[in-house]
Amino acid sequence: MKYTVDKKETHTVFAINESNLNTLIAPDLKSELYILHDAGIKDLILDISDVQYVDSSGLSAILTGHRIWKAVGSFVLTGVKSDSVKKLIEISRLESVLNIVPTLEESIDYIKMEQLERDMEAENN
Secondary structure: OOEEEEEOOOOEEEEEOOOEEOOOOHHHHHHHHHHHHHOOOOEEEEEOOOOOEEOHHHHHHHHHHHHHHHOOOEEEEEOOOOHHHHHHHHHOOOOOOOEEEOOHHHHHHHHHHHHHHHHHHHHHO
16 A cells, blocks of 8 residues: 655644555555554544545545544544545445545644644643
């Protein structure tokens, strides 16, 4: 699987540089997500701008990321450009489950807002 990881102070961007997120790539994606999680990454943006096709295995890998980050921080899916990928997410009714943000810049803003909310919540407790 071709990908890039861009670690910033406030977040990490994992960009998949493949056109297909399918049965061949999904296991590698899951492994990489667990590695990043175990490394202490609190907020992850999964950028699928290059992805044109996602199958059920790919969707499962995305959901794995959502599940493992739910307890520690934020997981944002961005770059959903392909009509077939949008349709799969709609058919699966995952637009209400996943944090899907159109652009990378907006995703970074979304992460910052979630961090502020967590900080305010921690202060109030």
